[in-house]
Amino acid sequence: MGAGRIAEAWRRCDVVVRDLPLALALAASSFVPAFHGKGTQIGEMATRPFDALAVLVVVLECLPVAVRRRWPALCLVLVSLGFTFDQVRGYHLVAGTALPIALLSAGAHLEFRRRTVMLVGSAAFVAFAFAVNRAGANERVDEYVTFYLALALIWGVGSWLRSTRAAEAERRLRVAEATRTAERTRIARELHDVVTHHVTAMVVQAEAARYLVAAPDRLDETLTTVTDTGRRAIADLRHLLDLLNPDHGTGTGDGGLGRAPSAGDLDALVEQTRRAGQPVEFTRVGEAAVAAGSAESVAFRVVQEALTNVLKYAHGSRAEVEVRYAGREITVEVGNDGSGSRAAAVGGSGRGLAGLSERVAALGGEFSADPRPGGGFLVRARIPSGGAS
DSSP states (O other), rough: OOOHHHHHHHHHSHHHHHHHHHHHHHHHHHHHHTTTTSSSOTTOOOOOOOOHHHHHHHHHHGGGGGGTTTHHHHHHHHHHHHHHHHHHHTOOOOOHHHHHHHHHOOOOOOOHHHHHHHHHHHHHHHHHHHHHHTTTTOOOOHHHHHHHHHHHHHHHHHHHHHHHHHHHHHHHHHHHHHHHHHHHHHHHHHHHHHHHHHHHHHHHOOOHHHHGTOHHHHHHHHHHHHHHHHHHHHHHHHHHHHHSSSSTTOOSSSSGGOOOOGGGGGHHHHHHHHEEEEEEEEEESSOOOOOOOHHHHHHHHHHHHHHHHHHSSBBBBHHHHHHEETTEEEEEEEEEOSSSSOOTOOOOOOOOHHHHHHHHHHHTTTEEEOOOTTTTTEEEEEEEEEOOO
16 A cells, blocks of 8 residues: 555656656766766767766756656757767767657657757757767768668657557547536436426326316315325435435435336336326236346336326326336336327427437337327337346
8 A cells, every 4th residue: 555655646746756767867877987988879989088078968968858748849959959969079978868768758748839840850960960070970971861760760659659649538538528428318318207207297287276176175185196296206306416416325315215216116106197187007917027127217217208298298098008027028018099188388308208219228128109000109118127237
């Protein structure tokens, strides 16, 4: 754990701090007597003994490596100047290794004016070759070209690293955006499923209450049903908000609302719909599998949305609900004969059926919602249930 905390603290440090050890290591190695004259050598110039000016050259070549990621262009300029003095003076220091590091870093981290840097760098190399040759290097042109191509290759590797990093960042951005979109869609679908059925039932019941003024007992019963439906809507919304709460599952939320809807809640759903004045014939065949998992929740949502649409668009028509458990799948059929009337003041967005189709498809099932030839509508879903989680 101690090593892990140290590594995490190191990753949080500024990039200059993290690159400083590399700069110091290059500088320290340049002061080792055994390494004098062991660095890059251009041409046949004799190696000059280490002197006070060599110390300044080491500093100019090595210390800018600490800012290679923060200011890559500045690092490259300073290191190139140090490398030029190194070769012109004939020190041939190990510090010259900083040049490919600075060039690689510039290719990888330089964000702006990259083409300008390439052109200026090429011109600076010509000036460098001229200065070194005048100092007595006597290097052939083809060897200068080879050295230039090697530097260009290092720049190219840095550019490839930069493009790879940018592509990965773009991929992560797309994944994050897709995840956010999917989460927004899921939340919208959950809100639709939770709210629409209850609110539709309340609207239908409140509309019917207008005509029950002369029958106080039935009016009281209808208003009680509206109240109970509203309480259930509030409870379901509270459950959904608990799920969206970052503290959900830590014991701080309402533990009584933590259960997702299942096919076992269908009796209460059908009874609520009946109390809204909608005749429903309900048939359950077989028993739910122990490992039905989210298939039961999807089956519940299919019945809920279908009955909500019956309340909206065919209130009072005869509706049939059949839920059949067969082996490793659940089959749900909800239909009506279309003889009812459209509920007043209840609109629809079309999101519900599309959401159901996505839910069922996510479990590898089949979903359809089509008009019946003789009138009415039939919603059918086949939902695989074996081992679903």
